[in-house]
Amino acid sequence: MATIDRQTPTLALAHALSAAERGLPVFPLSATKLPALRSPHHGEQPPVHCRGECGLPGHGVHDATTDPAAVRALFAAAPRATGYGIACGRVPHRLIGIDLDVDTTCGNDSAGALRQLALQHLFTIPPTVTVLTPSGGRHLWLTGPADVTVANSASRLAPGIDIRGSGGYLVGPGSVTAHGRYRLAPGTAHLTPAPCPRALLRLLTPPPHTPRTHGTGGGRGRRGEGLIQFVLAAHEGQRNTRLFWAACRAYEHGFGDALADELTAAAVRTGLPEHEARAAIASAARLTSGRGGEPL
Structure with a gap:
């Protein structure tokens, strides 16, 4: 487990600024991996569904920015931030996160499941940025085309494989959480996110579901x-x-x-x-x- 000390927020900001320089929109996270800034609409009734249109910080992934001054301002407002999130689906990279989770209690082999999907659908995962998680899992960073929106999902492709797309975020490498540190996998630090294989992209963007309307209760x-x-x-x-x-x-x-x-x-x-x-x-x-x- 990584140690959280006085230097942790400073290092988190440094890592976030480095990511922003590479065109990755970032915002501060707490040690729980959740946004470090409280919503300015907390407790308002009826609930306000604002995505930052009010101009105030505290809207989670919608705060994400690549502007260095804005990044510094967000972290200044969140002095206890220990990490940073990277917004997926945003230009220029339109990041897609493939989370290969580890769950020994259920016997999930998410990496094996991804290999099986690759064999069945005839694609290979190219060399790309890979982040190792404190739990022993890994995040694969891929990029998507401008005309495709990838949604977030959990275990839809296979047990233990979660997807982060538009509206989701990845915990950035260098972040420290209550369970440990996120770090780049050896040999991937020099890479840029690789394009998502077309066959995998089709799996991530299934045709819209059309609910049945006939009969009692439909389908x-x-x-x-x-x-x-x-x-x-x-x-x-x-x-x-x-x-x-x-x-x-x-x-x-x-x-x-x-x-x-x-x-x-x-x-x-x-x-x-x-x-x-x-x-x-x-x-x-x-x-x-x-x-x-x-x-x-």
Whole structure:
């Protein structure tokens, strides 16, 4: 675990400025990997859905900038920042983050799953910037074309493979979190983000879902029932992961809010505390909607 001391904020700013010089929009993060600046609309009723139009800092990924003076101002307003986020989907790089997670409790082999996808769909991941995470996972940095928008997703491609695109962000190398330091993988520091292979890009941008409208409840009930059963089948050590995956799928298909209570009840039946279940579902809602961005 990395040590957080008085020099950590200074180093975080230095790393952020270096990234901004390379055209990567950045903003300060706390040791929890969340935006370090509190929303200026905190506590306002009704909730304000502002993405920085008010001109004040504190809008998470929407604060991200490449302007050195603006970066310094953001970090000056967040003196306890220990890292920085890099906004995905923004010009000039239009960054796409491929997160290969490590989850020994569920036996996920995300790197192996990506290799299998590459074999099935005939693409290779080119040499590119790779960031090692404190948990033992890795982030692959790719770039997307101007006419394609890649959405955030969690385990949609395969278990343990998360995607950060428009509205999401990556934790930048050099950042220090409560669990350790993010660092560039050996041999990748000199690289620039490589273009995303076209076959992989097609997997990341599936055709829009068209919900069924015929019959009672359309197709939503059947899909919802399958997700509920998926959660109910969870064993100890899988409960939170299965619930989060199911909630992400429900929100991606447009009926997450309608299914939230049933998903919560199913998770509670497996032994997961209700507050943990609702927190996992809320996290899935934020991730799939891009509200305020989510970290990698």
